[in-house]
Amino acid sequence: MSYLVRRLVRGILLLAGVSVLCFLFTEMAPGSFFDEMRVNPQISPETIAGLRAQHGLDQPLVVRYGRWVKSALHADLGYSIAYNTPVAPLLWSRAKNTLLLTLTAMVLTWGISLPLGLWAAAKRGGVLDRAITVISSLLIAVPEIVIALALLATAARWRLTPVGGMVSSNFEELSGWEQFRDVVAHLTLPVVILVLCESAVIVRHVRASVLEVLGASYVQTARGLGISRGRLLFRHVLPVAANPAISLFGFSLAGLISGSMLVEVICGWPGLGPLVLDATFSRDLYVVIGGIMFSALFMLGGNMVADIMLMVSDPRIRTGAADAG
Amino acid sequence: MNVIARLSLLVCLLAGVCVAGASSAENPAPENPGKNEELQRVADTSGRYGGHLTVGQRAEPKTLNPVIATDAVSREVIGRLNADLIEINRATQQTEPALAKSWKTSADGRIFTLQLRRGIRFSDGHAFDADDVIFSFAVYMDENIDSPQRDLLIIDGKPMTVAKIGPYTVRFTLPRPYAAAERIFDGLAMLPRHLLEKPYREGKFAQAWSLNAQPSEIAGLGPFRLKQYVPGQRIVAERNPYYWKVDRDNHRLPYLDEMVFLFVGTENAQVLRFEAGETDIISRLSSENFNLLAHEGTRVSSQLADLGPSLEYNFVVFNQNDLTGKKLDAIARKQVWFRDLKFRQAVNAAIDRDGIVRLVYGTRGTPLWGNVGPGNKLWINQAISHPQRSLETARQLLKSAGFSWKTNGELVDGSGETVDFTIVTSSSNAQRMKMATLLQDDLSHLGMQVHVVPLEFRALIDRVFQSFDYDAAIMGLGGGDADPNPEMNVWMSSGTSHLWNLGEKQPATDWEREIDQLMQRQMVELDYNQRKRTYDRVQQIISENLPFIFLATPNTLAGADGRLGNFHPAVLDPNTLWNADELYIRGGLENAGTR
């Protein structure tokens, strides 16, 4: 129980810290939302100054922060300069799409990379192990955007899947089953890109930690005792080897909101990615800060789940944590 | 199996959540033209009804409110939903009647009397009359709204006034004569008083017509009206059944049932989705993408158009701003070079403009020596010389200005200081980044140490317009209208885009003073030939004094599905959608399968 209380306090402190630093960082970045209008020779600086005042951008940082906190407590999270609406609904309407993408990708990533990592470690030096070495190196060395563009180009040329968006433009006319198939077709490409890029890292970690445990003396002993290979792997090796994987799983959970930004932008997925990136570059500050707060929440949740999983997988940690705290 | 079943259930559930709020009503049929409607007949147009056109946009529009919209994508949509009193025909670049069926100008050019079309209706069926015009201008002029269009209506610090003369007659009075004043009306959408007066009175105008507004709350006089907005995905606009134009057979426009604006995100996505046939029309293509679509494209059918030089001019500007009190001593020292005309002439002579056109624009561009390019046929001064690149000339100029070379080839100024400066440019503009790299190489042949620093767009704007913390920048301007008036703020010494030296209280040089006088004069001259002569002189002075060193202009490139009829892209914005009311999908089976 005290663990939960401690977590809650830490969470609140974190959110407060993130919000303060967000305001400081946004203050540090040069340029403001209305700067783009300066390039247009037909708009006067007075108009720009008037618009800044309308949106309170001429106020000191502390005042703006105070206003934002008040708005955040009203669950508005501030007001978007570009959209002229509160930020929270803006974010929520897109967060659903992001979660659809990232949850699907996460399930597949872990569903694929855990067994692959185990298998590669069990059959060290085998064909699969070598293939994983080469493919994961390729996926890590080539920037995500290049991988994504190459896949998009292939899909566009061979008419494999739609190359962007979440639904076709005739979506409303489709029947329920066709709508499902339409979404899945649009989902395929971004999910494949995400799964490829994420798995490369996880497979390597799983493989390395399984190998480490397989080399440990007690496992050698168990093997000597004639325990079957499968039983050995799943009952004895996996729980111990899971440690880095659990931390990585925490990152996966934490990245459910923010981890797919680039892929969403490249694939035109109507999630938070394009919204927040566009807002970042146009200095629509409160949308950015709202997006960050939102992903900080997931970060908290993800890390908490990871900590709990660490305790469950290795009961000694709990006793240790208890006597230390 | 169990996992897959659960997974698909999850996907189903989420998909259901995400696409809630879909509507699938039939599109309205065009109303038959009525007897007492004064419709505009587009004499040379014919087409067939039906179909929808999908447009890929690089970003999501931010608002549907024509008064506060500032970004290009929002305006692209808003322009299809609304109409103006007088329009600039993008093909001829001349003004033509729109909601005003005719207008008269007083002899002194100050009073405009406009006759409105009778009997026409907004897209919700409500009648349009002079009260809507008066209301619209009251909103545009309101100081509390700070509409970007307001600055157009203020001439010499004084606002233009508008009065209702009759139910279909309005009169505009300008504080002073203003050349080509009727061009101002293009881009000022007429608003429905019956829908917007209430939020305006309540002080909530800026929040009205946001993207979340119900289609029933929004009405305009454009060829289309809002049907549906799906956050982050698309805006669907359907035919306005009351639109005020008919074709030569007296069929009411537009031909298309629907226009779909898809938010595809990036330039790459725009090309990919056009290539995959998911969008039907594409504009502002880069030459590389144009060549890709032309040569290797896998699209079943398409029509690509190279419209020749655009109105955009790219240039290098050296920082000549007054830096007193700015703590930028290092730059202030370099300004001795930047203010030296011979230094700028040397840079001008060393630039390989043909190289820029070839390497940056893949030959789909034109070198520039002045602010008006060959794309602007009405206003270009053909007498301006086009000297060939000559490093020899450049070296002569530098030598005569007191520069010399060290033994290792480095250029030093009279006091022995190495000529070393940075060029900043926007990192999101691949073309200008390339120009900077070419320029760096060109100037290194003169012994100048030039460094290229890409900056994020708003960080660049902040340096060039506010902090003046830069040596030289590559920028681009132009592209709005072909008329000289939008250029006033660039060339007037007090102008807000007078980039090389912003915020001058007095013209800093004699030639800037002369430009000031000439620009003021061309603004009041009502005769085209007189204005042209005046503006020619301005171009002459600019090309002699080189406040900007002009580089090149890209061609205007556009493309559309092969079945799109009446596709007449133009150099002026919006290049492809300006005649959306006339676009139609050709029938027949010859191109079946593109969609």
Place this chain on the structure above:
Amino acid sequence: MQVRVRCKMSGKITWLIILLVGLHLLLLLAGFVAPYDPAAQNRELPYAPPTRLHLWDSSRFHLRPFVYPWSPVDDGYREDRSQAYPVHAFVRGDSYRFLGLFESNLHLFGVENPGKCLLLGADAFGRDEFSRVLYGGQISVAAGIVATAVTLFVGSVIGVVAGYYGGWIDETLMGTTELFLSLPWLYFLLGVRAFLPLHVSAVRTFFLLTCVIGLIGWARPARLVRGVVLSSRTRNYVSAARGFGGADFYLLRRHIAPETFGVLLTQAAMLVPRYIAAEVALSFFGLGVNEPTASWGNMLSALQQYSVLISYGWLLAPAAALFVTSVIYYLLADALHSRLESR
């Protein structure tokens, strides 16, 4: 059995180290190996494809390979067969500084002017891609390794301390990592750019890259390490050693730190290529290596344009180089790891 595995491992490690040294030597001696100056533009040859090496001409076989020059045609280039240029070894060409020590113009190979030997084609400015890959590797590989070292050092110190001491120290340190993982770094980069002078020399850019990456990157490895330490510090032998009065530092060094090697090596093999590619993003904010200096990062950023990626496949050369480097590093990390395990 055990001994044979170990011998095999040692042999493998030797081979990998030789490969790695060779690779780095190639990059170090870029000036000599590369036939051209990496910044030299050939404005007649934008996006020229890789030059083909020929042994046969129309009549006979030549022992010395030769090349034909590219001549531009409507949509690309065609070989101009009227003039052949044999490839020579040890030729004089563009001058460079050999190992930064003395001026030289001797190159490993080359062809006579005006012939061009563009082994990996040319970029948008007609610059030799092969020369640029070699020169670019110098700064990129070094920056990648140093940034990884910085990140992992900071990350593992914080992770070990948090995991070993637990309690409020853990809460504070992990709270800090969470803070670091959530901040709007894009704005931070914009801010950094605004504070720096506009022109930053190549050496300072190098430090800048490593510092920025290190500052942003330490949080994830810290959490990974902390997880491992959390479980290993409660192992029986660690508790036993503590019972015998082992000092904290001794315990950390002798028993805890080795447990984290596996995670750290795996992370290192992944972070080096990731960080090299990260320059693509940093250069958008003006924090990368500036033109005309070559780096793998700024070369890769050309591929962000779909049309370039599709039409000019040879520009993937820096990605291929990065791939080869990262495979060698990964295999070495893997081999070292298993050697440590079997000890």
